[in-house]
Every structure is written in structure tokens, then in C-alpha cells.
Amino acid sequence: MTTAPATSTPQGYQRWDGELGKGRWTWLVIVTTGIRQALKNNRTRTLVLTSLGLIPGMCGLFYVFSLMETLLLTTPDDQSMKSLSEFVRVFLGVDVSGAAQLGDYREPLWRCAFFLVIKVQMFWVLIIVAQVASGLISRDIKARALPVYFAKPITPFTYMLGKWAVVACFIALVTLVPNLLSLTFGTMMTGGLDTWGQTLDLGCDLLLSGLLICVVGGAIVLALSSMSSDHRYVTVGWLAVTLLLTFGQKLLNEALPGEATTGWLGCISLRSDILILTDWLFDMRRTWEASGLPPEAFSKALLRPVGPFNATAVLAGWTAGSILLCYRRVVRFSRSAANV
Amino acid sequence: MSVIELDNLSKWYGEVIGLNNVTASVGRGITGLLGPNGAGKSTLMGLAMGQLHPSQGTIRVFGKKVWNKPAVLSQIGYCPESDPFWTNLTGRQFVTFLAKASGLPRRKARDAADSAIAATGMTEHAGRSIKGYSKGMRQRIKMAQALAHRPKLLILDEPFTGADPVARHDLADLLRGLAEDGVDILVSSHVLHEVEALTKQIVMIDHGRIVAQGVLHTVRQTMHDRPHTIKVRVDQPRKLAVRLAEMDVITGLKITPPETLLLETPTPGQVYERLSDLILDEGISVLEIAPDDEGLEAVFGYLTQQAN
């Protein structure tokens, strides 16, 4: 029988013979840490909970619609269904008691509904980004943490990507997540390949518009965050860039005749640009007309027809400029001797 | 005649103790105020400056109490650790303003500021805004501000920290010059070797209580519970160690090859009396004889506890 030889391990520094990874997922580490840091703030937690709280409401509304759709389809002769179709006729101006089904109007109605929802969500995005993202890079600059980051095997792009993903998660939480969840809930009640085809289509468009907001909003706020070491100035800058431009656009729209604001002058405000592109993606005008719904109802709620080219150019310019500015600032503050 | 006199002085901030029943006196010339972080040095300086009011006991500077007495305060110059600047001022404006605030009339304040700026070697930078100053320049302009109104007592909080060796050398020369002119200086610093080079008078506090005061060498002699360590470098340390072991006053011996012998004794004087004879009689060649733990760093280590 052999016994293990006695050993004693002196304390003091112990070396490590493990392996370091390739660094492909380091940006994810930055994301998770950033989200955890953000959630430590009480106000952020309240905003997040509020956003989550609205989701069931939204899902419920779409669920009700598809419930109505199914009921009208299966039991059209029921007394309550008759009053329901009367309600629909008054509200929307369409006749669903006959050959036409509520389901035929689903696509245009839902697209418009989501569009209106996105319009409101943009405001919520404004607030949550101001709360979460203004400190993302500025706090690191103030705490002089960047030299520590860039003594590790990461590039400025990894850092920026990680920080962007933090913002994107919160933006997605108030736009993408509720929208996609409502879409799924609303579709669960109905069957048929047609419906699912429409749904996937709409789902893709929602995803793209959500990503658009994430990319543009995220890039701009990161650039602003890298410009100051005080997150309060960044918040002011963010509100200025968004609100002032929106306000300015409104004034222009009032002051100038309709055609003048269909070109570049209609693309000053970031919000307008995003809505223009979302409109283009959703293509509501076509689906509305194709379904036979009255056009007056459409024009009440929605935009003037503006082509997407100018809007895309403006947004691309903002995004590219922001990324470049952010990169330069990050590189500048990664030097350990830099004065903050 | 003591410059600063503390008599059962205590200061607390709510529940937090700053100084606890300190009785000490700071004499003429340069004195080092030493202690670990959080020991109460800043509290003591604040009390000497009249910025803080004692919770109990008294503190007198030049024989008078300082609280609310601008006449006494105008004789004290203070160079703080932090940077209390209005950064949009130029160096000259900053020093002039503070000179005026110490009671000098306008013309005199300007001249005094200029001479203080010259004394700290900042004349060529004084016209620039403080915002553009490097660390060393900020330190010097703070000194200029402390000197401008020609105080009789200078209180300096960590003037050597962060300064490069050249700046420290210049500052030490400046302080020695001022001391020769009759200015009393109280210097608080962690850079013990600089303080030791400047002065042998120390006041040491730890956890708000006085731990030592007086001339370093004498302080060491009063530390009866700590035997002295003497380092002897000879070519045959073991041979010497054997002979030393026969002496009653030797309480410890430690040999570090190739040539170092550390001996421990409560009465170093008696050892020195015999040491030369032993070395010569045994035919050993000596290289060095030096006390090993009488320096400021060693005394500081003995008297203050490790901070957590």
C-alpha cells in the first residue's frame, strides 16, 4: 500500500497554466456586464419593469382581434357577433357580415396598428436610452477605465460592439420584444398557411425596423457618450439631437407647403427618417388599398408619401459619423497618460 | 517655546473619531507629522488651521487659540493635499487672490504673490491658466499660495506625494531655506525618506492617538520594549557571532551569508563599547557597522499598526 508523499504548498503567488480563449466572445462579456451594471440603477429597473408590464396589454389587444376574427368566421349568425360586425362596420367602415371576412383585413390593419405602436415606442426608446446609455462610455472615461480595457487583448471595435449591444438590448426590449410577442400571440388563435405567411412577412418587417432603431439610436448615443466624461451632458446632448430635430421638423412641416418637405427637408428629424423607412418597409399604402378598405381612414392616421432614399442617406450618414467619432474618442482615452 | 501646543485635544465627527486625547507640542524648525492613512493627520492640521473646532481640549498656535481668530490665521500658511483650484484663473491670479484673502492690501498682495511665485520657480508659467498645469506645477503654485503672505508657520499636507525626484529635491531645498529664515514648518508625508532627510523632529500619530514625539534618535531610545538591531558586516561573521554570544547584553544574533551579522540588544551603548575590541582582537576585518532599526521607516513600523 502506498501513501501519497507529504507536501506543503508555500503561499505567495501561484502561477497558472490554463489556456486563454481566442477572444471571439469577449464582446459578449462586455454586454452582460454592461446590462448588469445598468440594472443596478433603480430608475432603470423601474423603466424596464414598466416596459415589460406593457407587453401583456399589447399582446392582449392583438389576441382580442384574432379572437374576434375567429368568432366572426365561425359563428356569424350569433346575436353578439352581429353587434360585433356592426361595431366593426361603424369603426372601420367595412362590411364583415357578408362574404368579406375580418381576416381579409387583418394584414393592413395590423400593419397600421404596429406602425402606430412604433410611433409611440420611439418616445419610450428616447427615455430608456437616455437613462441607460448616457453613462455607457462616459463613465468609463471618467473612471479612467479605458487604459485597463485596452491592456487586454480587445480592439476598440470589440469594446464598441459590446457597448452597442447593451443599448440595443434595452431598445429591443421596448420595441422588438413587445412587437414580436404581440404578433405571435395574436396569430396563435388563427390557423391557415396564409395567415402564417402574412405573419412571417410582418414579423420580418418588424425585426428590420426594430434593428434599424437599434443601430441608428445605439450608434448616436454611443458617440455622444464618448464625447463627455459627464453622463449628464450626454443626456442633454441626446435629448437635443432627438427632440430638437423632431421639433424642428414639425415646424418645417407646418411652415412649408407639402411638396417641399418630401425631399431632403423632410428628413431632418431622426424620428421622421426612421418612420419613413418603417413606412416603406411595411408598405401599408399598398396593402390597405389592395384590401379594399376606405382610403380616408388611412390618410387620417398616417404619413404623407415620402420616398425612402433621402431618409436612408441621412440615417447612414448619422450612423457612420457616430461610429467614426466614437472610435476616435475611445482610442484617444485608451492611453494611460491621457488627461480626462 | 512651542509653536503648536495640543492639550488633551479630541475631535470627533459624529461617531467617527479623528483625534483622541492628544497632548503634544511642536517646536521651532521643521517637524514631521507622520502616521498611517486615517490616523488623524488631516484632522490635526485642520484644527491647527482653525478650520475645525475641537470637540474637547485645546490647541494653541503661537500661544493663542486659533478658532475664529483671523489675526493668528494670517500667520499660518497651508498647502493642502488636494487641488482646490478655480481652474479658470491664472497662477498669478490665484496666488494674488489668496494673498489678499489673508489680509494683504492690493499692491502688497501683488508683490508678495510675485515673490512667492519666484521662490517656487513658477514665474514663467504664472501667466497661464491653472487648467493647463502639470501635476508638478500645481504643487508649486499651491506652495506659492501658502508662502505669499510670509507666514510664520507653514503647514504642508503631503507635499512630496506624486512629485518626481527633481521636484522633491527643489522643495526640500526651499523648505530648508525657509527654516533657516526662521519659519516653522509642519510637514505631513508618507515619503519617509524625504522627511528624514529634512528633520529629525517628529510627531507620530496612529488611530487618533499620539504615539511618539520628539527627536527621532531619542524616541528610539525610549522604546524599551524593542531591542535595538545593529548590522555589522565583517569578513568572518560566524567567528564574531561566537564571541558576541558570550556577552550578556546580546539577546539575538542572525547571520546572513556572506558577511552580514545582525545582532539584537536592549543596550546598544554597551555593545558598541566592546564591539571594536572584539573585532580587532579576533583579527576580523570590518566593512560596516550601523544601527539597523533607528531610521524613521523602522521606528514608524514598530510604533504604528498595519492598516487593514
Place this chain on the structure above:
Amino acid sequence: MASVFSCENLSKRYGRITALKNVTLGVDTGGAVEPGVIGLLGPNGAGKSTLISVLLGQTPATSGQASVLGLDIRRKQRHIRRRIGFVPENDCLIPQLTGTGYVHYAGRLAGMSYSDAMRRTHEALDYVGLGEARYRQAEEYSAGMRQRLKLAQALVHDPDLLFLDEPTNGMDPHGRQTMLSLISDLAEKGISLLLSSHLLPDVEKVCERVIIMSGGEVLSTGRISEMNKPHPTLYMIEYSGDDGAFQRQLSLRNVSVLDHTEGQLNVELPEQSAQNTILEAARSSYVKLHGLHPKRSSLEETFMAAIQGQGNK
């Protein structure tokens, strides 16, 4: 012998300011600065932090070449950073993380897996002596604790080379002792260290070699023991007793007295191994000797001489 770092004509300009001027290090020792603890000294503004930034790749060099651990700084920066650790001078906390969280994050940024990083985090924090405090918010730490935390984050991925910029800044004497002993222990375990500091006695205690810089240039490099010119025949004597008799006895033995203050004499011996003559002189004059100090120039003197030498050019 593995190379630590070397540079050849490395320059760095920011607009009109030249922070590094043709810095060449390590080339003459067969292409490398040898491992161990190397001190980097210089006045403020000498370019020490800039040199470190350039070697770390945080800022690109304007011209010249350099390599760290045998890897070119321009092309292999990621590989270099996996093997080095950096302790910056300033506070560099990442907000709202605990001590553990901070070091763990640093480990994961270096590429460690979650569990590897967690184990090493606690090892590193044990090593630097942060006990229960590691679970508290790092922003609440005292100056000494912050310095140790910075060291822990640099060590978590077990680097081969550590850059330390003023690691004892703001620490009280106890804290400094602790930090210096940690540094010495690291050197014994085979890690090379480049230590930039203003506290010359500290540098003397832990470093074998130094690089002295000023104004963006390297003034001198070498082993401390070689740079501190010993004065083998100069001694300082502390004594108590009859001055006159003692000095007479000394001159009888050809020991020349250079200057004299109360209880102290600076003397020059006739030859290097004549120290015992001092003891004989003391015995003959009934003088008690309590100090015999060989005159060594300290690092401080070497440093000041180098700086003044540059000033004279």
C-alpha cells in the same frame, strides 16, 4: 534567455510635442532587456507613461520598432496583451463592480472562461491581501486597497510581464512595504516587471536594473549596483569621545579627515581594506565608535547626476 522588451529608434509625436525621441533599449544586450525587475525612472513628463502606452499598443508609435516578449508591437498586439498585465497609475475602477466582479471581468476580458476566471480571481485577491473587502463595492476602497485591486486585475490571467506605473502612489508606509514585498515575490516566481516610480529608495530595494529617462530620451540604463559608483575608500564615522585625540590617531595611520561635524567624521582611507585602522585609532584614543558607514552613492545621486547631465547638454 527570453527577451522582455526591446525598442529601436522608437518615437512618438503628438502634434508638436515629441513624447519619445528615438528611444533604443535592449538592442545591445543581444536584442533584449533581460528579465527581472526593471525600474523606469524619470521626472514627470519624461515619457515613461508614453513608452508604456506605446509598448501596450494603446497608441501607435510614430516611427521606429519595438517588440515585447519577442513579439512585434505593430503586428502581434493581441498576442502581447494576452501575456502582459498593466497596473495604471490613476484610479481605473469600472463603476458599480465589487472587487471580485472587477477582477473577474478583467480575467474574462483577457479571454479566460467564466470558471477559470472565478478561481483565479480569488487566488489573485488572496495574494494581494484583500480579504472580505473583495465583496464590497470597489468604489468604497481606500487608496491602498485600490492599488492592490489594480495589481490583482493585472495578475488574474498570469502574465509573463507586468507594467506597473507608480504602484505605491498614495499608500502609507505600511502599504508600500506590502506592495514592494508582493512585487519581489512576483519576480521570484519568474515574472518580469517594469516598475515606473518616483520613489527611488523603493526602486533601489526591488529593482536590479534601471532605465533613466528624461525629455523623451533614455539617459542611461544598467544595473543599479554598477551605476551607483562605490567609493571604496570613503567612510563616514559616528563616534563619541575626544575629537582631537581621535583625529590625531587617524592621521597617524594615514587616514585623511575630509570634514567634521559633531560626532561625525568623513574620512578617506589610504587603501581599500584598511577599515580596521579606524577601529585601532578609536581604541587608542578611548573613543566609542557607534557607526562605520561606507559611502555609497545612492540611486538618488546617480539619478540627479544623469538629469543634470542632460540639462547641461
